[in-house]
Amino acid sequence: MTKFEKYVEDLEIYCQEFGCNKREGLIDILLMLHEGVAWMDQLEKELDSMSDEKLMEVYINF
Numbered sequence: 056m057t058k059f060e061k062y063v064e065d066l067e068i069y070c071q072e073f074g075c076n077k078r079e080g081l082i083d084i085l086l087m088l089h090e091g092v093a094w095m096d097q098l099e100k101e102l103d104s105m106s107d108e109k110l111m112e113v114y115i116n117f
Contacts, residue, residue: 081110
């Protein structure tokens with residue numbers, strides 16, 4: 056299994072567990088990975104403005 060496939064599988068499991076779509080799941084996961092940073096509001100706005108493809112890229116490369 057490639058890194059990409061593993062990340063996608065983990066994302067799908069997260070989405071099933073929390074009843075969200077992939078975009079919402081990506082944003083949730085990325086926010087959790089950065090939890091506690093002082094600029095959390097700005098990060099959330101930035102993530103919301105990204106395309107689904109860019110979110111996936113950020114998630115895979117984190």
